[in-house]
Amino acid sequence: MSATTQGRGGATPRPPQRAHGPMGPGIGAPVEKPSNFGPSAARLARLLGPERWLVIAVIVLGAGSVALSVVGPKILGNATTVIFEGFISGTGIDFDSLHRILWWVVVIYVASAILGLVQGLVLNGVTQRTVYRLRARVEDKIHRLPLSYFDRHQRGDLLSRVTNDIDNISQTLQQTLSQLFTSVLTVIGIVGMMLWISPLLAGIAILSIPLTLVIVAQVAKRSQPRFVAQWRHTGELNSIIEEGYTGHALVKVFGRRRRAQEEFARKNEELYEASFGAQFISGIIMPSTMFVGNLVYVAIAVVGGLRVASGTMTLGDVQAFIQYSRQFQQPLSQLGSMANLVQSGVASAERVFELLDSEEQGADPVPAQSPEGDHGRLVFEDVSFRYVADKPLIDDLSLTVEPGRTVAIVGPTGAGKTTLVNLILRFYELDGGRITLDGTDIAAMTRDDLRARTGMVLQDTWLFGGTIRDNIAYGRTGATEEEILEAARAAYVDRFVHSLPDGYDTVLDDDATNLSAGERQLVTIARAFVAKPQVLILDEATSSVDTRTELLVQHAMAKLRKDRTAFVIAHRLSTIRDADLILVMEHGAIVEQGTHRELLAAGGAYARLYEAQFAAPIDEAEPLVDPQAAEGPRETSAKPSRS
Incomplete structure (x- = not known):
C-alpha cells in the first residue's frame, strides 16, 4: 500500500443552519x-x-346548471302573475296554465341539480389528480435535493410543507373551484x-359590484401577509x-420541561395571533358584502313596488327580480368569503413552490x-472542499x-473525518481536485x-418501520x-x-x-454485510455496543473488510x-500517518490521544489540539454526523 499526504487547512466551522436543538428552533429568525x-x-x-379538457367540461356543466337555475325564478314569476291576474280580473285562476x-x-330545477352533481363529481376527480401529481413532484424533488438542503x-418545517401545506392546497382547490365557476x-x-326584466332595477343591483370588489381587495391586501405568517408558524411549531417528542428523554433528564413548554407556548x-388575525380580517368580507346586498335589496323592493303601482311592471316580474337580487348577492358573498380560503391556499402554495424551486444537486454525467x-x-488528488466559500476546511x-486495505481516520471533533468519507459518496461535491475509484473519476x-x-455504517443508527x-x-x-441469515450471523444479530x-x-x-442501542447498531452492520460493497465505510460503527460485543463485531468486520477497501x-x-x-x-x-506501532513510537498527536484514552486521567492528559489553535467562533454543525 502506498499513501501520500500533503495539504493545509484550518479548523473551519461547517455551514450554519437555523439554530435548533432538542428544544426546537432558535429565536430571531428573519420574518419571511x-x-x-x-x-x-x-x-x-x-x-x-393536464386536466384542461375536464376543466372545460366542468365549466360547461356549471354553465348549464346555472342557466337552468337562473331561468327558474323568471318562470316561477309567471306563476305569480297568473295567480295575481286571476284574482284581480275576477275570472279565477287558470290552473291549467299554473300547472x-x-x-x-x-323539470328545470331537477335538471339543474343533476348537472351540478355531475359537475361536482368531475371537479373532485380533477382536484384530487392535481394534488396527486403535486405530491409526486414534491416527493421526486426531495430525492433530487442535495444533502446541504436538509442541513439548512x-x-x-419540511414535513409541514409536504403534508399540511399540500393538504391545505387540496382543500382550497376543492372548496373554491366549484364555487368560483x-x-x-x-x-x-x-x-x-x-x-x-328591468334595466333600471338591474342598474341598481350592478352598482353593488364595484363596492363589493373594493371591500374584498382592501381586506385581502391586509390578510394575505397574515396567512403567510400562519403557515410559516405552523411549520416552525411542527x-x-x-x-421535543423525539428528544423527550433528554428534556426530562436535563430538567428542561419548563423551557420546552415555554418555547412551545411562545410559538x-x-x-x-397570526391565525386569528388572518381569519378575523378575512371574516370581515362576508358581513360587509351582506350589508351591501341588504341595501340593494331594500332599494329594489322600493323601486319595484313603485313601478308595479304605476303599472310599468307586473307583480311576477318584481317578485322574480327580488329573488334575483338575493341570488345576485349570494354568489358575490361566496366570492368574498372564498378570499380567505384562496389566500390561505396561495400562502401554502408559495411554501411548496419554494421547495420545488430549490436548487437541485448536479445531474449525473451523460x-x-x-x-x-x-x-x-x-x-485523492489535491482535494479541496469547504462548506462556506471563504472558510476552507480541506x-x-x-x-x-x-485495494483490500483498511484505513482508520482519527482526530478531534470537527477535524473533517466524516466530511472526508462523505466526499467519497458524493454527498457533497469537491471544490477542487478529484477522487478516483479504480482509475475512474467518481464525478x-x-x-x-x-x-x-x-x-456505510453510521454512528447514528437508523432503522425503518418493518421487520428485522x-x-x-x-x-x-x-x-x-x-x-440475510448469513449476514445476521456474521454481525451477531442472530445471538x-x-x-x-x-x-x-x-x-x-x-x-x-424495542431494541437496545447496541442491537440496533448490530442490525445496521448486518445490513452492510448483505450489501457486499466494494468500498466499506464505518463511521463509529461500534460506538453503541458493549466491550464483549465490540470484540465479536471486530472479528465480523475483519471478515467483512477482507478484499475490500475500508475506511x-x-x-x-x-x-x-x-x-493497515x-x-x-x-x-x-x-x-500524521502510519501504523499503530509507528505512530506510538513517533510520540506525536496520535500518541497523545492514545495516552489520554488509556494512560492518564482526563484532567491530566495532554490535549490533542493546541487550545489556542482551537479557539475561535464555532457555528452549529450542519452535518447529521458529529465526527
Whole structure:
C-alpha cells in the first residue's frame, strides 16, 4: 500500500443552519415576506393544465346548471302573475296554465341539480389528480435535493410543507373551484336576466359590484401577509413538536420541561395571533358584502313596488327580480368569503413552490463512466472542499488507498473525518481536485453506480418501520433468505434475535425502541454485510455496543473488510489497532500517518490521544489540539454526523 499526504487547512466551522436543538428552533429568525399573490395564484392555477379538457367540461356543466337555475325564478314569476291576474280580473285562476308552469319549474330545477352533481363529481376527480401529481413532484424533488438542503432546513418545517401545506392546497382547490365557476356564471346569468326584466332595477343591483370588489381587495391586501405568517408558524411549531417528542428523554433528564413548554407556548401564541388575525380580517368580507346586498335589496323592493303601482311592471316580474337580487348577492358573498380560503391556499402554495424551486444537486454525467474492475483502489488528488466559500476546511489533500486495505481516520471533533468519507459518496461535491475509484473519476460516474459499490455504517443508527428481516434485506435488493441469515450471523444479530417474540419477523416500532442501542447498531452492520460493497465505510460503527460485543463485531468486520477497501472513523482507538494505515486529521489536514506501532513510537498527536484514552486521567492528559489553535467562533454543525 502506498499513501501520500500533503495539504493545509484550518479548523473551519461547517455551514450554519437555523439554530435548533432538542428544544426546537432558535429565536430571531428573519420574518419571511409574502411573495406576490398574483403570480403565485396563477402558478397554482397552471397545475390544472393536464386536466384542461375536464376543466372545460366542468365549466360547461356549471354553465348549464346555472342557466337552468337562473331561468327558474323568471318562470316561477309567471306563476305569480297568473295567480295575481286571476284574482284581480275576477275570472279565477287558470290552473291549467299554473300547472304547466309549475311542472316546467320542477323539470328545470331537477335538471339543474343533476348537472351540478355531475359537475361536482368531475371537479373532485380533477382536484384530487392535481394534488396527486403535486405530491409526486414534491416527493421526486426531495430525492433530487442535495444533502446541504436538509442541513439548512428544519425537519419539522419540511414535513409541514409536504403534508399540511399540500393538504391545505387540496382543500382550497376543492372548496373554491366549484364555487368560483358557479358563482361567476351565476352573476353573469342573473345580470343578464335582470337586464332583460328591468334595466333600471338591474342598474341598481350592478352598482353593488364595484363596492363589493373594493371591500374584498382592501381586506385581502391586509390578510394575505397574515396567512403567510400562519403557515410559516405552523411549520416552525411542527419542528418544535417533532424535536421535543423525539428528544423527550433528554428534556426530562436535563430538567428542561419548563423551557420546552415555554418555547412551545411562545410559538403557539405566535401561530394563534397570526391565525386569528388572518381569519378575523378575512371574516370581515362576508358581513360587509351582506350589508351591501341588504341595501340593494331594500332599494329594489322600493323601486319595484313603485313601478308595479304605476303599472310599468307586473307583480311576477318584481317578485322574480327580488329573488334575483338575493341570488345576485349570494354568489358575490361566496366570492368574498372564498378570499380567505384562496389566500390561505396561495400562502401554502408559495411554501411548496419554494421547495420545488430549490436548487437541485448536479445531474449525473451523460454518458457516465464506470470502473472496469471492482478492486476498490481509491485515490485523492489535491482535494479541496469547504462548506462556506471563504472558510476552507480541506485543502490540497492527496491520498492513495490500495485495494483490500483498511484505513482508520482519527482526530478531534470537527477535524473533517466524516466530511472526508462523505466526499467519497458524493454527498457533497469537491471544490477542487478529484477522487478516483479504480482509475475512474467518481464525478464521471452516476451516483447510483458509485453508491452501489459503497457500503456505510453510521454512528447514528437508523432503522425503518418493518421487520428485522426487512431492515437487513434493505442493504441489497433481491437478497435471498440465506444471505440475510448469513449476514445476521456474521454481525451477531442472530445471538439476540431469537429472544424476541417473533424472531426475525419482529416488527420494529417508532425509532426501533424495542431494541437496545447496541442491537440496533448490530442490525445496521448486518445490513452492510448483505450489501457486499466494494468500498466499506464505518463511521463509529461500534460506538453503541458493549466491550464483549465490540470484540465479536471486530472479528465480523475483519471478515467483512477482507478484499475490500475500508475506511474506519473512530474515537475509540482500541477498534483500529489492526488497521493497515491510521490517518490523524486536524483542521481538515492529515498531520500524521502510519501504523499503530509507528505512530506510538513517533510520540506525536496520535500518541497523545492514545495516552489520554488509556494512560492518564482526563484532567491530566495532554490535549490533542493546541487550545489556542482551537479557539475561535464555532457555528452549529450542519452535518447529521458529529465526527
